[in-house]
Each structure stands twice: as C-alpha cells, then as structure tokens.
Amino acid sequence: MISIRQLSKRFGEQEAxxxxxxxxxxxxxxxxxxxxxAGKSTTIKMLTGMLLPxxxxxxxxxxxxVRQPLEVKQVVGYVPExxxxxxxxxxxxxxxxxxxxxxxxxxxxxARIRRFGQFFELDExxxxxxxxxxxxxxxxxxxxxxxxLLHNPQVIFFDEPLNGLDANVALSVKTLITSLARxxxxxxxxxxxxxVVERICQRIVILHExxxxxxxxxxxxxxxxxxxxxxxxxxxxxGTRNLLARAEEFARGLTQ
Amino acid sequence: MTTVDTPxxxxxxxxxxxxxxxxxxxxxxxxxLAGSMRRRQSGKPRxxxxxxxxxxxxxxxxxxxxxxHMNVFTYAMILHSMTFLVVGMAITSESGDIxxxxxxxxxxxxxxxxxxxxxxxxxxxxxxxxxxxxxxxNFFPTFFGLAAPGAQWWxxxxxxxxxxxxxxxxxxxxxxxxxxxxxxxxxxxxxxxAAWTQVAMSFLFVGGYQLVPRLMQRFDGLNLENSxxxxxLPPAWFAAVDAVGTMQPVQHSVWWLMVIGFVATxxxxxxxxxxxxxxxxxxxxxxGEARQRTGKPxxxxxxxxxxxxxxxxxxxxxxxxxxxxxxxxxxxxxxREIKLRLYPSLGSFLVFPLMGLLDRRTGASPFIPxxxxxMLGQLPVIAMETLRTSSQAAAADIFAIAPxxxxxxxxxxxxxxxxxxxxxxxxxxxxxxxxLVIHSRSALFLALPGLIAIPIVSLLPxxxxxYLPLSRSPQVGTQSAKNTTLMFGTMLTMGILAGISYVxxxxxxLPILLLVETAVLVTVYWALKRHIQNRPLRWD
Numbered sequence: 001m002i003s004i005r006q007l008s009k010r011f012g013e014q015e016a017x018x019x020x021x022x023x024x025x026x027x028x029x030x031x032x033x034x035x036x037x038a039g040k041s042t043t044i045k046m047l048t049g050m051l052l053p054x055x056x057x058x059x060x061x062x063x064x065x066v067r068q069p070l071e072v073k074q075v076v077g078y079v080p081e082x083x084x085x086x087x088x089x090x091x092x093x094x095x096x097x098x099x100x101x102x103x104x105x106x107x108x109x110x111a112r113i114r115r116f117g118q119f120f121e122l123d124e125x126x127x128x129x130x131x132x133x134x135x136x137x138x139x140x141x142x143x144x145x146x147x148x149l150l151h152n153p154q155v156i157f158f159d160e161p162l163n164g165l166d167a168n169v170a171l172s173v174k175t176l177i178t179s180l181a182r183x184x185x186x187x188x189x190x191x192x193x194x195x196v197v198e199r200i201c202q203r204i205v206i207l208h209e210x211x212x213x214x215x216x217x218x219x220x221x222x223x224x225x226x227x228x229x230x231x232x233x234x235x236x237x238x239g240t241r242n243l244l245a246r247a248e249e250f251a252r253g254l255t256q
Numbered sequence: 257m258t259t260v261d262t263p264x265x266x267x268x269x270x271x272x273x274x275x276x277x278x279x280x281x282x283x284x285x286x287x288x289l290a291g292s293m294r295r296r297q298s299g300k301p302r303x304x305x306x307x308x309x310x311x312x313x314x315x316x317x318x319x320x321x322x323x324x325h326m327n328v329f330t331y332a333m334i335l336h337s338m339t340f341l342v343v344g345m346a347i348t349s350e351s352g353d354i355x356x357x358x359x360x361x362x363x364x365x366x367x368x369x370x371x372x373x374x375x376x377x378x379x380x381x382x383x384x385x386x387x388x389x390x391x392x393x394n395f396f397p398t399f400f401g402l403a404a405p406g407a408q409w410w411x412x413x414x415x416x417x418x419x420x421x422x423x424x425x426x427x428x429x430x431x432x433x434x435x436x437x438x439x440x441x442x443x444x445x446x447x448x449x450a451a452w453t454q455v456a457m458s459f460l461f462v463g464g465y466q467l468v469p470r471l472m473q474r475f476d477g478l479n480l481e482n483s484x485x486x487x488x489l490p491p492a493w494f495a496a497v498d499a500v501g502t503m504q505p506v507q508h509s510v511w512w513l514m515v516i517g518f519v520a521t522x523x524x525x526x527x528x529x530x531x532x533x534x535x536x537x538x539x540x541x542x543x544g545e546a547r548q549r550t551g552k553p554x555x556x557x558x559x560x561x562x563x564x565x566x567x568x569x570x571x572x573x574x575x576x577x578x579x580x581x582x583x584x585x586x587x588x589x590x591x592r593e594i595k596l597r598l599y600p601s602l603g604s605f606l607v608f609p610l611m612g613l614l615d616r617r618t619g620a621s622p623f624i625p626x627x628x629x630x631m632l633g634q635l636p637v638i639a640m641e642t643l644r645t646s647s648q649a650a651a652a653d654i655f656a657i658a659p660x661x662x663x664x665x666x667x668x669x670x671x672x673x674x675x676x677x678x679x680x681x682x683x684x685x686x687x688x689x690x691x692l693v694i695h696s697r698s699a700l701f702l703a704l705p706g707l708i709a710i711p712i713v714s715l716l717p718x719x720x721x722x723y724l725p726l727s728r729s730p731q732v733g734t735q736s737a738k739n740t741t742l743m744f745g746t747m748l749t750m751g752i753l754a755g756i757s758y759v760x761x762x763x764x765x766l767p768i769l770l771l772v773e774t775a776v777l778v779t780v781y782w783a784l785k786r787h788i789q790n791r792p793l794r795w796d
Contacts, residue, residue, distance in 0.1 A: 100275030
C-alpha cells in the first residue's frame with residue numbers, strides 16, 4: 001500500500017530525511033515516532049504529494065508520488081499537525097469545500113457531513129452558523145479530522161490528531177482509527193503520546209535525524225532494547241542519557 | 257461509506273474551480289478587506305459597502321474633470337491612471353496573502369487540485385477584487401463621460417470593457433511578478449525579495465499615477481505624434497480602448513495603443529496561468545516548509561552588540577519598553593507577513609518629493625514639502641497599526657500573563673522602533689530629495705510645523721484603546737472602524753496643519769506659528785503621555 005525506497009529530502013544543506021526504506025501493507029496501523037525534527041512530518045508531506053522528494057521513490061496505493069501526485073492525493077487523507085483551516089468559513093462551508101474538491105455530489109456530501117457531525121457531537125446549527133475562528137480548539141480538530149476522512153480515503157495520515165481533544169472525544173478518535181485499520185485502510189499515526197501509540201499501533205517505526213532507527217512490533221522493540229514501556233525504548237534509542245538525574249538537578253538549580 | 261470515484265485529474269477542473277472561487281470570495285469578504293466593520297454572522301458585508309461608497313465618492317470628484325472640455329481620450333486617461341493606482345496598490349498589498357498564504361499549504365496542498373486550477377482560482381479572486389474596486393471608483397465617471405466632447409452614447413459600455421481589461425492587466429502583472437520570483441528563489445530569499453518587490457510595485461503604481469498629469473502638462477496634451485512617452489504607459493493603452501470605441505475619427509496611433517493593451521494583457525494572462533502555474537504548487541509547498549537557515553548566521557561583532565545595547569539602555573531605561581522595541585524591530589526585519597504588509601505602503605511616502613523632479617514649477621512650489629510631511633506624518637501610525645496585527649496573535653497572550661500594570665511601555669517601545677527604523681530613514685531620504693528639488697528655503701521651512709507634530713501624532717494609536725503589538729488576528733482586519741477612524745484622524749490633523757502652515761507662510765507669521773505650536777505640542781505631548789501611562793492594561 002505504501003512503498004518507500006531510498007527516500008531522501010534535503011533543504012539546502014540540511015538533510016531532513018535520509019534514504020529511508022519502508023513497506024506498509026494495506027490494513028496496517030503504523031505508529032511513526034521520533035523526536036522533534038526527526039523528519040516525520042517531512043516524510044508524511046512527501047507521501048501525500050505535498051513535497052517533492054530530493055531522491056528515491058515512494059508509491060502510495062500504487063501511485064508514484066512524483067509522477068502521479070494528484071492520483072496520490074485522491075486516495076489519501078491527511079490530518080495535519082497544525083490543524084489549519086480557513087477560519088473565516090463556517091465549519092459547514094469548509095467541509096462543503098473539501099467535498100467539492102473531491103467531487104463528492106452535494107447530497108452525498110451533506111449526508112456525510114451530518115454523519116461525522118453526529119459521531120463527533122457537532123451540532124449542525126453550530127456547523128452552519130459559526131465561523132471556524134469562533135470554534136474551540138477541540139471543535140476545530142473535529143472538523144479537521146472530518147475533512148480528512150470525508151472522501152473515504154484508502155490511506156490516512158494522522159499527525160498529532162489528538163491535539164486539543166477532550167478525553168472522551170480522544171477515546172472516540174482512537175477507536176475510530178483502529179476501526180479504520182480493521183476495515184482495511186492503511187493508517188500512519190504520528191504522535192508524541194507514546195502510551196497511545198503503544199496501545200493502538202500494530203507496528204512502530206522510530207525516526208531520528210532523518211533515519212529509521214527501529215521498525216517492528218512493540219514486542220520486537222521490547223526484546224531488542226530490553227525495556228518494557230515504549231517511553232523507555234524511545235528514550236533509549238533517541239534521548240539523552242540520565243534524563244531523570246538531569247531533570248532533578250535542574251529543578252534543584254531553579255529553586256535555589 | 258463508499259469510496260468516492262474521483263474523475264481523472266484535469267489541469268483545470270470546473271467543479272473545483274467553482275468551489276475554490278466561492279471559498280476565496282467568502283474569505284475576501286469576511287477577512288481583511290471587510291474586517292470588523294462587517295457585522296459578524298449577519299450576512300451583510302457592511303465593510304464592503306463602506307469601501308465601495310468611499311471609492312465612489314473619490315470617483316465622483318474625479319468625474320467633474322470632464323467639464324474641463326477634455327476629449328474622450330484625455331478624460332479616459334485620467335480615469336485609467338487613477339484606477340491603475342488604486343487597483344494596482346490594492347492588488348499588490350492583497351496578493352501576498354492571497355497567493356502565498358503560509359497556512360494554506362496544510363489546508364489545500366494535500367487535496368487533489370492541479371496547481372493550474374488553484375492559481376486560476378486565486379487569479380480570478382484577485383480580478384474579482386480588482387473589478388469591485390475599479391467598478392466602485394468608475395461608477396460615476398462612466399456616466400459623466402457622456403459629457404465629454406465627441407463621446408457617443410455607448411461610452412459607458414466601452415469604458416466597462418476597458419476597466420475590465422485594466423483590472424485583468426494589473427492582476428496578471430502581479431501574478432507574473434510573483435510567479436517569476438517564486439520560481440527562482442528559495443523561501444528565505446523569497447520573503448525579502450517579495451517584500452521589496454511589493455515596495456517597487458507600489459512605487460510604480462503611485463509613480464505612474466503622478467507621472468501622467470505631469471507628462472500631460474509638460475507635453476501640452478495627449479497626442480501620440482508629439483508624445484511618444486504615452487507608449488509605455490498602461491493607462492494610455494486602456495484609455496485608447498475608450499477612444500477607439502467612442503470617438504470618431506481617432507488618430508492612427510491611438511489604435512496602436514489599444515493593440516498594445518490587448519496584446520500585453522493577453523500575454524501576461526497566458527504567462528501567469530499557462531506558463532508559471534506548474535511551478536506554483538511546488539513553490540507553495542516550499543514556502544510552507546519550516547525555515548531552514550543555510551550556512552551560519554553572521555555574528556554581530558561584540559563591540560557592535562555592546563554599543564547597540566548601551567544606546568538602547570540609555571534611550572529606553574525601562575526594560576519592558578526595551579523588550580517591546582526589540583520585538584517590533586525583529587518583526588519588521590524578519591516576519592514575512594509584516595514585511596509584505598508594511599513595506600509596500602512605504603513607497604507612496606517618497607513619491608511626492610520624487611515627482612517634484614518632473615515638475616517644471618517645483619522650485620517655487622510650496623506644495624511638495626507640505627505634501628511630503630503630510631504623508632510622512634501618517635507613516636508611524638500606519639506602521640504601528642500594521643504591527644498590531646499578526647497571524648500569531650495568540651502569542652500576544654504573553655502580555656496578559658505578564659504582570660503589567662499598563663500597556664504604555666509596550667506601546668512606547670513599538671513606537672520608538674518605528675521611529676528609529678522607519679521614520680528616521682524616511683526623513684533622511686525625503687530631506688535629501690527635497691533639498692535637490694526645492695530651491696527656495698522658505699518653502700522648506702513650510703514643512704517644519706508638520707514635522708514637529710509627528711511625535712504627537714504617533715501617540716494616537718494608544719489613545720483610542722489598549723495598544724499591544726501583534727495582538728490582533730488578521731481575521732479582525734486592518735479596516736476596522738477604529739483603525740479607519742485613526743487613519744482619517746491622522747490624515748486630517750496633518751492636513752489641517754499643512755493648511756495652517758501655508759496660510760501662515762502667505763501671511764508672514766510662520767515663526768510665530770512655530771513658537772505657539774511648539775508650546776501647544778509640548779503640553780499636548782505631556783498630557784497624552786500621561787493619559788497613556790495612567791491607563792490600566794485592559795485585555796480585549
């Protein structure tokens with residue numbers, strides 16, 4: 001479903017992604033982890049056809065991201081970390097726009113918007129009357145997630161999708177994500193909330209400085225690192241040593 | 257839910273184009289242009305109606321020039337010069353936000369839209385905006401044109417066509433300019449280059465507007481045989497459409513001007529959409545990327561750093577004021593959004609002294625220094641109002657969190673930054689130009705009453721409410737009622753001062769005026785500053 005070979009992205013002198021290889025079959029839910037600046041978002045942007053790779057190839061649902069970017073975009077859904085929307089539109093207008101961009105007929109689009117609205121408990125009156133600038137962060141994130149799933153994509157990229165969501169909605173979204181994978185969708189889930197990744201992802205890929213450091217199931221990573229929690233595995237692979245001692249020493253310094 | 261059967265991607269997709277146009281129209285009418293004058297959620301774009309009314313009023317005053325017995329070509333030339341200025345400036349300042357909105361990449365770039373469809377939608381949105389402004393401005397002049405000697409009854413129809421052409425020409429020029437810049441420059445360079453290109457474009461539009469009447473005066477009318485200078489002037493090309501359409505007979509040369517207009521508009525439009533579109537999507541993605549500094553930044557030498565800090569400490573002993581100064585200075589230097597909004601407006605401030613170079617009677621004319629100071633007086637207010645708005649408005653919460661008793665030091669820091677980085681250089685350039693242009697010392701003295709009032713006028717933004725930099729979201733708009741009142745207030749104050757200075761000079765009591773004004777200004781300055789400092793910080 002997603003096939004990446006020697007994919008690299010360079011910004012000037014800085015190499016954000018360095019020759020990564022990855023195969024993700026249909027129906028798999030993959031957690032893509034890494035510290036800030038590891039290259040996660042850049043990788044996703046290349047896979048969604050937003051950025052051109054500097055070298056290497058990538059195919060999504062059989063379409064080449066460089067030669068067939070529009071075909072790729074038709075089959076992917078993307079929830080960006082920024083949660084960006086057109087704030088001067090109402091939620092309804094924004095979702096109508098997204099539906100039109102995927103050629104969803106009006107009646108069908110309205111039915112889909114209502115269905116998502118019910119799932120996310122977004123009242124239709126609010127959706128129709130209030131501009132997105134007046135929404136709370138959580139409500140806006142619900143609209144962003146709806147806009148990514150409205151066209152029923154085959155491959156979905158979630159970049160920090162739980163940002164701003166309350167505990168109940170976050171639980172619904174997590175359940176939705178696992179259900180989507182069970183329905184045969186390929187899902188790439190980026191998050192810094194490691195216990196969520198640990199619980200819902202079938203496979204975990206850890207990026208660091210543009211390279212893949214680890215790739216496998218949680219059990220495989222536990223065996224490899226000799227640690228039980230994903231948090232400790234992640235810290236062992238990418239973090240600073242003696243983190244706890246350093247934090248305690250720093251806090252002492254602050255209070256003195 | 258069934259998977260959507262999307263049609264094969266097309267270069268220009270009608271359905272997507274319609275949806276995008278609807279979206280951009282809503283964004284334009286609810287966003288910056290309309291601003292908060294539109295009553296939220298009422299569905300009535302009151303801000304737009306207000307702007308239309310203002311432009312119609314300006315157009316009405318220009319309409320009366322038809323009674324100066326000018327022929328259709330000359331009358332149309334005046335109208336097109338004015339429209340060229342207004343539309344050009346508006347499109348130049350709006351195009352940065354419309355064409356290269358940094359937030360848009362995460363909203364649209366992962367959708368299956370061909371860059372040609374996207375650019376066409378944005379281009380049509382710009383044309384819509386241009387037509388709205390041009391239409392308002394030309395509403396009355398279109399009908400007054402019937403009074404021009406030689407005009408036929410169908411003049412309004414011809415003028416509508418020529419105005420549409422001019423609007424398309426302005427938009428295509430701006431899109432092409434950006435298309436070329438973005439094709440060859442990376443993000444870092446693009447930000448700076450685009451800002452300065454906008455300055456150049458606004459200078460060109462204002463200059464073009466000022467140039468036409470001066471050239472008309474110099475060459476005693478508009479006749480291509482005697483005036484080959486008309487050939488490179490776009491307003492002349494579109495005025496020729498009016499002339500060819502309604503005047504009988506017309507000079508052969510006027511036909512050529514019209515042909516140039518059609519060819520230039522067609523070529524620019526084709527280049528913008530046909531040739532530059534493919535690289536547009538890629539450029540948008542590049543601009544949406546995080547900034548990547550290539551190479552090491554040049555470190556300021558220790559001595560420069562220390563001397564700058566000592567100067568700032570001496571000038572602004574209050575650390576809050578100093579921090580606010582540094583914040584404003586950094587945004588004026590580095591922030592793409594601020595640069596694109598602020599710098600284009602600077603071009604217009606120096607046009608008047610420059611135009612004096614073309615004016616045969618300048619040596620004795622007192623109006624050039626008066627107009628220059630009148631324009632310069634508005635510079636700090638415009639700069640500070642620009643610095644009030646940012647898409648990073650949420651970051652201004654820092655002023656709410658910090659234990660500040662008053663917003664005064666924050667405001668005064670921003671004010672000093674605009675004075676040091678904008679006002680001082682602008683004054684130096686203007687003085688240099690005026691010294692070149694004006695030979696009469698008494699004419700230069702005329703500028704003094706306005707000049708000494710600028711520090712007082714620059715306090716006005718903090719008098720009409722709490723001033724906090726970068727605290728207003730662009731959605732609230734730059735055309736808010738408060739903002740417009742402030743601008744008009746500044747223009748009016750500086751205008752009245754210019755009038756009084758002129759009368760004082762004519763009646764030989766300028767020195768007395770200067771003495772009285774200084775005394776009044778010192779009192780007003782003290783009172784205003786006290787008012788600003790005593791007002792508690794209220795968070796809107």
